[in-house]
Amino acid sequence: MxxxxxxxxxxxxxxxxxxxxxxxxxxxxxxxxxxxxxxxxxxxxxxxxxxxxxxxxxxxxxxxxxxxxxxxxxxxxxxxxxxxxxxxxLDPVAYTKKPLKILLAGLHGSGKTTTAGKLALLLKNDGYRPLLVACDVYRPAAIDQLMAVARDVDVECYRERDVKNARKVAKHGMRHGHDNKFDAIIFDTAGRLHIDGQLLDEIRDIRKITDPDEVFLVADAALGQESVNVAKSFNGALSLSGIILTKLDGDARGGAALSMKYVTGVPIRFIGTGEKYSDFSLFHPKRMASRILGMxxxxxxVEKAQRQVDDQEREKLSKKIKKAEFTLNDFLVSIQQIKKMGPMSSLLGMLPGMAKAKTTGDDSAKMKMTEAIIQSMTMQERAKPNIIDSWRRTRIAKGAGVELRDVNALLKQFAQMQKVMKSFKGEKGARRMQEFAAQFGMNVPQ
Ligand SMILES: Nc1nc2c(ncn2[C@@H]2O[C@H](COP(=O)(O)OP(=O)(O)OP(=O)(O)O)[C@@H](O)[C@H]2O)c(=O)[nH]1
Ligand SMILES: [Mg+2]
The missing domain is CATH 1.20.120.140 (SRP54, nucleotide-binding domain)
Structure with missing residues (x-):
């Protein structure tokens, strides 16, 4: 490509x-x-x-x-x-309504009629019973062509040989589709120039009459710079829901096709890659990019290497957390580090599974209190908090200028934190870490 x-x-x-x-x-x-x-x-x-x-x-x-x-x-x-x-x-096609109505528009020879057959086949293979409607009333041969297409993919075709009014055919075709329980109706229209006001009015009317779920511009990938103007005009007249790029199998320079989404904001939805009805597929930006680059x-x-780096960093962090755990003194040190490093949120944000933690206003006051409590403990107590009896708890509270329940709460939280750190693996650990952080007044969204 x-x-x-x-x-x-x-x-x-x-x-x-x-x-x-x-x-x-x-x-x-x-x-x-x-x-x-x-x-x-x-x-x-x-x-x-x-x-x-x-x-x-x-x-x-x-x-x-x-x-x-x-x-x-x-x-x-x-x-x-x-x-x-x-x-x-990839922009998924959500077909929930029935009948699904699709209107095809585009310049002369862009591939509308062929694409009508390709879409019909795709839908048929998806379990639909599609109807093709021949709204190109200007050339008798156009009706014959659509009938041949319908025969090829084995679907029905609605046409009116002596009605020269595309709006009427569209209306009747839609009624026929409804009455006969077709669940997809595809309207093939005549080719028109994007600067032909009268014909744009006609297709705008067809759009109003048929109220389609999808309005596709069928565009030849080989069309140069002009294709951007074509897409702009058709989009202005019809508010397109997508672009179908045809003839990608040719020697198109392709740049115009690449700019269409950028210029119009309308996504490319399908691509045609040959004259056969099966040469048609959903458009995948990633696949297309790889084909253009050929790499x-x-x-x-590179994606694999990036994932490896992420894994390594996550592992390193996990290990650090596990090592930094266990003593209240380490806890004190980490609080001090956190204070140095800025808001707790940024640190928690670095932990696996905890992107963008948010701190609430009062956690720095809480941190200060925690710091004061730990500083009132002996080194031995900081290393082994379970030796702290109720008498020591009261003393520590006094020393730190806090209530006894604050000391109790911290020791309880710390015990929980130890558990969390030990199990800090996988999602469950992250979730528990979240609950833990919440006790410090922090909100850590998943
Ligand atoms: N190689 C290739 N040829 C295509 C593709 N799609 C359509 N064609 C060919 O392009 C020519 C024009 O296709 P049509 O489907 O008749 O185009 P149209 O837009 O209906 O033309 P008008 O009704 O005259 O406006 C035919 O020869 C098709 O076989 C494609 O994806 N690849
Ligand atoms: Mg045609």
Whole structure:
């Protein structure tokens, strides 16, 4: 897919080979080449510039992963940005309503009629009983073509040979679909220019009459810069729910296709990759990005390395927590560290399973009290709190200027904390740690 673009990007990567670290200078040289490659491939200028800026932002200062070459890491960053450009996560098609109504629009010859057949086949394989409606009333051959398509994929086709009004055919077709319990109705329409006001009015009316669940622009991937204007106009007239990119099997430079989501905000939902009805699939931004870069294996490698680093850090933290436990003196030291390090939230945020802990207002007062209580204990007591009898508890309370119940509460919490730390593994431990943190007046969301 998009071989020229993929080649140029891989050339640009060559200049990154053998780098010791990722710096702004060497990345920006390579990115200049990539920017040129994108523009040559017809990527919209604004989209290309934002893309480059994002890659630069994410790559400079990025910690170089162990066992991974910097250039490999940049491939991953670029891959992720392409995914972003293409629309991020896969946009699932939620078909809950029946009959599901789909309206197809687009320029002449973009592939609407063929796509109507492809969609019908897809839905049929999904258990639907689809109906095709021939709203292209301008060419008699258009009706024949849709009928042939319907025959090919073995679905029914609604047409009216002598009605030259697309709005009427749409209305009648919809009624026919309802009356005969079809659960998917696909409206094939005539090709039209995005600057043809009259024909845009017509399809706008068809949209009103049929009230479709999906309004797809069927767009040829080979269309250059102009495709962005086409998408903008059709979206303005119809508020599209998606774009179907056709002819991706051709030698399209592809850049226009890459910019469509960026410029219109309308996601690409399906792709056509050949003339056969089965050459059709849901659009996966990730797969597309890997195909453009042609470096799927590098991306996987870096993802794996990133996961390894996360695991290592988590393990290190876990060990530290386990070591720092057990004596009240350690507890005192950690409280003092926490005070030095800033809000407790940031420390708890570093613990596995506890992203973004929030502190409530009064935990610093509580920490101060805890500190005072521990400081009133002997070293021996701090190491082995279970030797503290009730008489010592009263003395400690006095020394710290707190109530006896505060001392009791701390000792109880500490005993619990020991347990938590011992079991600080997996989700259960994290949950218990949360409960524990809550006793200090902290709210640690999951
Ligand atoms: N290679 C390839 N050819 C395609 C694809 N989709 C459609 N075509 C071809 O493109 C040509 C035009 O397709 P149609 O489905 O007739 O296009 P249309 O938008 O209905 O055209 P009009 O009704 O005239 O506006 C046909 O030769 C199709 O076989 C695709 O994904 N890949
Ligand atoms: Mg057609």
């Amino acid at each position: 998009f071989p020229a673009l993929a080649d140029k990007i891989s050339d640009a990567f060559k200049s990154l080979r053998g780098l010791g670290k990722i710096s702004e200078k060497n990345v920006s040289d390579a990115l200049q080449e990539i920017r040129t490659a994108l523009l040559d491939a017809d990527v919209n200028r604004e989209a290309a510039d934002e893309f480059i800026a994002n890659v630069l932002k994410s790559s400079v200062g990025e910690k170089v992963l162990h066992k991974i070459l910097p250039e490999q890491q940049i491939v991953k960053i670029i891959h992720d940005e392409i995914v972003e450009l293409l629309g991020g996560q 799927g294996d590098v991306v996987t490698l």
